[in-house]
Structure formats: C-alpha cells, structure tokens
C-alpha cells in the first residue's frame with residue numbers, strides 16, 4: 001500500500017482544509033499522513049508520494065515551504081510529487097507558481113490551484129483588515145470595465161482537488 005504525505009503551510013486554515021479534503025479522497029486506498037510544516041519537518045524519504053500545499057501571502061508562498069522546496073528540489077523531482085497553492089487571486093496562480101517555485105523543481109504530479117477564501121469574519125488583527133479591503137475592492141470593481149478584467153471572490157475548488165486525487169490513483 002502506498003504511503004502518501006500531504007504537508008501543508010497555512011495561516012488561517014484554508015490550506016489545511018484542502019489537505020484534509022485531498023486526504024478524504026485517498027484514505028480508503030492508501031496510508032495518508034497530513035502534517036503542518038510549521039509544526040513538523042518529516043523525513044520525505046519515508047513516503048512514496050509527496051504533496052506539498054502552501055497559501056500565498058503578499059505574492060509569496062510560505063517561507064518554511066519555500067525553504068523545503070529549495071533544499072529538497074532534487075529529491076522531490078525524483079519521486080511522485082505535486083504542489084498545490086491556496087490563494088485569493090486564482091487568476092494569478094500561474095504567475096505565483098512561476099515566480100515562487102524553484103526552477104530546478106519538477107513536479108511529476110503537477111502544480112495545482114485549489115482556490116482559497118477571502119472571509120474577514122474568520123480572521124483577526126491586520127489580516128482581517130487587509131482581507132476586508134481586498135474583498136471590498138473586488139466587490140466594487142468598476143463595472144464599465146470588460147467582464148474579463150474582473151476578479152471574482154475566490155472559493156475552494158473541490159474539482160481541482162479531485163483531479164489531483166485521480167492523478168495519484170492512476171499511479172501504478
């Protein structure tokens with residue numbers, strides 16, 4: 001039976017929630033371990049498949065996750081690996097992936113956008129204030145602009161989580 005690691009980095013729980021949604025898709029068939037990179041640094045070699053999830057803040061992936069990706073890029077490129085990102089601007093997903101992931105990293109299971117949330121009621125402090133402002137600016141976009149220029153409020157994208165789970169299930 002395959003051993004799967006889902007290692008996530010979160011501030012407010014959405015990236016963890018996505019890790020658990022992915023786990024649910026897989027745990028009937030495989031042994032799945034879900035871990036918080038800010039609490040533990042697992043031995044990657046103990047797993048057959050490695051899934052790494054990070055939120056995006058101020059255009060950046062989590063610092064601990066970035067460090068791991070840089071240090072382990074060579075190893076991760078040699079085993080079935082996927083990265084997923086949780087973010088408020090899904091339309092900028094490719095740009096974040098391009099700028100933030102090490103060039104020497106090849107993810108054989110792909111780099112995935114799992115969406116995200118901008119829900120100030122779930123946050124505290126400065127983050128609550130920032131998310132409130134971003135959310136309001138999305139809601140009050142100038143509707144004279146063409147629709148294609150508009151950002152939508154983000155949501156978790158369960159269909160993308162299922163796509164990654166299917167990719168993992170198709171491994172021999």
Ligand SMILES: Cc1cc2nc3c(=O)[nH]c(=O)nc-3n(C[C@H](O)[C@H](O)[C@H](O)COP(=O)(O)O)c2cc1C
Pocket residue numbers: 009010011012013014015016055056057058059060086087088089090092115116117118119127128130131
């Ligand atoms: C302080 C702060 C900065 C953020 N910066 C970005 C950003 O630069 N780009 C983006 O797409 N989303 C940004 N977001 C949105 C988060 O990526 C989104 O809320 C995500 O769901 C957070 O995941 P988490 O709950 O796992 O931390 C930001 C959110 C906060 C609170």
